[in-house]
Every structure is written in structure tokens, then in C-alpha cells.
Amino acid sequence: MTDGVQAVISGPGVFFDGRTSARHDVRVTLNATGLQVEDAAGRVLADWLYDELDELSAPAHVLRLGHRHNGDLARLEIFDEPFAHAIDLRAEYVDRTGAIHRRQRGSIIGWTVLATLALVAVSYWGVPAIAERLGPVVPIAIERRMGEATNMQVRAQLDTKNAGAAFECGNGAGEKIGLAALNKMVKRLEGSAALRLPLRATVIRRDEANALALPGGQIYVFHGLIAKADNPDEVAGVIAHEIGHVAHRDGTKAVLQGAGLSFLFGMLLGDFVGGGAVVLAAKTVLQSSYSREAESAADRYAAELMKKAQGNARALATMLGKIGGATEPGMKILLDHPETKTRIAAINRIAADAPTVPFLSAAEWAALKRICAG
Numbered sequence: 001m002t003d004g005v006q007a008v009i010s011g012p013g014v015f016f017d018g019r020t021s022a023r024h025d026v027r028v029t030l031n032a033t034g035l036q037v038e039d040a041a042g043r044v045l046a047d048w049l050y051d052e053l054d055e056l057s058a059p060a061h062v063l064r065l066g067h068r069h070n071g072d073l074a075r076l077e078i079f080d081e082p083f084a085h086a087i088d089l090r091a092e093y094v095d096r097t098g099a100i101h102r103r104q105r106g107s108i109i110g111w112t113v114l115a116t117l118a119l120v121a122v123s124y125w126g127v128p129a130i131a132e133r134l135g136p137v138v139p140i141a142i143e144r145r146m147g148e149a150t151n152m153q154v155r156a157q158l159d160t161k162n163a164g165a166a167f168e169c170g171n172g173a174g175e176k177i178g179l180a181a182l183n184k185m186v187k188r189l190e191g192s193a194a195l196r197l198p199l200r201a202t203v204i205r206r207d208e209a210n211a212l213a214l215p216g217g218q219i220y221v222f223h224g225l226i227a228k229a230d231n232p233d234e235v236a237g238v239i240a241h242e243i244g245h246v247a248h249r250d251g252t253k254a255v256l257q258g259a260g261l262s263f264l265f266g267m268l269l270g271d272f273v274g275g276g277a278v279v280l281a282a283k284t285v286l287q288s289s290y291s292r293e294a295e296s297a298a299d300r301y302a303a304e305l306m307k308k309a310q311g312n313a314r315a316l317a318t319m320l321g322k323i324g325g326a327t328e329p330g331m332k333i334l335l336d337h338p339e340t341k342t343r344i345a346a347i348n349r350i351a352a353d354a355p356t357v358p359f360l361s362a363a364e365w366a367a368l369k370r371i372c373a374g
């Protein structure tokens, strides 16, 4: 009996590990659930599941792949078109030939027209108003490119000990169960959120009780937040708040506003990665705080999302009390501030006393607590 889908297919590729600039000529093997990358000596350099593959922007003849949950800068490049197509058929977020590309091309043309109009409009309204108006209509493809560019800068600024890939928790042998617990929690929230782009949540080795959302759906949870939480719902509540910022595109608006139109036009010219505007944008994301309205809106979103996901919506309020309302870097600790109390009360008003379903088992929660233990 023959099977329509070949059991194993392999092909050539080029791999960059994200830590050094070395280029590895590799053999890529397509298994049932993912692909494996081996160097000439037969060492396995990467083992990526298909639904964790991400297609990154690249010239037309190259398929450039990253890993969604890893967050490191490892890249795999495939130059062989039939082999790239074979990967495309298996990976949910890869779309070489199909509709996503055509749609993105269309939206980029539309965006060019919009950006030109923005240049005219900026002389009437100024940059903050433009950011607020353009934020909601930025095409997803552009938002993700913005996210990739700011991500590199944000990581460089947060990773003060230059730990590189180890800056991220969850990859050590003893940390993998914790990472699985985190992904389980995020998947459940994501399932209830119905966002237009996939989320990536990553725990990083920072002691502050904080979290951060970038344009394009990258969420950073600081280890200090997990250390301070007494149950999974408190972590989930803060992640839900960050998902609120993603859904409302607050990061995108902040970047547009912080870096101004130079970012926007640098992006259109295609060389914005590494440009001064990106550094500026990363600083904006890290140092400024969102407006009170944006924070309240993210709180409301989080409380509703927690309800929808059958979690305990009050847990976010509890966590806000513990961390003084400062859910992001750059926010001041305002424990006794009326604003924090108002936020806590608003969340508790939305929270219903409906029965909840635990996000994690006791063992999974214990593993999540150890996600940075090494």
C-alpha cells in the first residue's frame, strides 16, 4: 500500500544558530511532526515542530525559517524550491505560494499609499495623533516586521549580562517542563482571544515582576513575575493583560509615536532593521508607559479574556496589588496610588464568580516556577 505523504524527505539548507555568525551547511529531514537540522558531522543543530515554524522575510528565492517559541535568533534557510514547497505543505505559518503572500503584497501597496497620505496628514495633526490613527490599520505583515526589528533591540537592552540564547528560560534540560506548562497556559488564552496573529510568550531571566508586549505578538514575561505569583491564574492574568496590548496594538502605536515617521519610511525603504529609528523605538517600548486609558483597556480585555478562558479574572487584580500596578517596564510602582486601586476595582467588577478550570496541574505549576532554574 502506498501512502500519499512520504514518510521522510530530506534536503539541503543553511543554518545560523543565532549566537555566532557562523554559517552551517546542513541536511534538513522532514519527519511526521517536524524538521530536524543536522550538520555535515551528523550533529543535530535544531529540532523544530512544523506548527512552531515561522516564515521570516527573505528574498523571493529563499525560504527563511525561524522558531516561534524559541525566540532566539536561530535561522534556517532553504534555497531548493521543491524542498521549500515540501516544508510549506507541512507548516501552518509558512505560506510560500499561497494567498497570504498575495494578500501581504496587496496590503503593502495599500500601506505605501497610506504612509504617503500620513506624511501629508502629519503636517496637520502631528505625530501622536497619526500614531493613534494609523495604529489600528497597520497591516499584520508590517506589524510583524516592526516586531522583529524592535525585538532584537529590546532583547539587546534587556539582556544586560549578555547571556544570549540563555537569557531565555525554558531551554535548559530542567526547564523544558516549565516551558511546556507556559505554552499550555498561553495556548489556552490564545484560543479564547482569537487574535489576528500568533502569540509568542517567552520567560526571560530578569528579576523584576514585569511583562512586556511588542508589536507582532511577542510577549516577554520577566521571571520575577512568576516568582511573585502564588498561582497560575496570577501569571495568566498578567499575560492576558499583555494580550490586551497586542489586541489593541498599543506597542505598534507606541513604536509609531516614539520613532515617528522615520521608522515608517525606513520600513518602506526596506532597510529599517538596525537603523537609528529602531533603537529609538525599542527605547520607547522599554521606557515609556502607556496612557491610563490604554492600561484600563488592557485590564478590561484581560478580565474578559480570563472569564472566557474559564480562569479566575480576579487574579490579575491580586497581582496588580502585589506589584503596585506596574505591569510594564517604565511604569512607576504605585501601590497606594488611587489609580492602581481604581484598576483593581474595575477588574473585580468584571470578574464573575463563575466556576473556574485550573490552568495548570500542581506539578505543572511547580515546573513553571522552576522555568529559570537551569
Ligand SMILES: [Zn+2]
Residues within 6 Å of the ligand: 241, 245, 290, 295, 298, 327, 328
Ligand atoms: Zn499594560
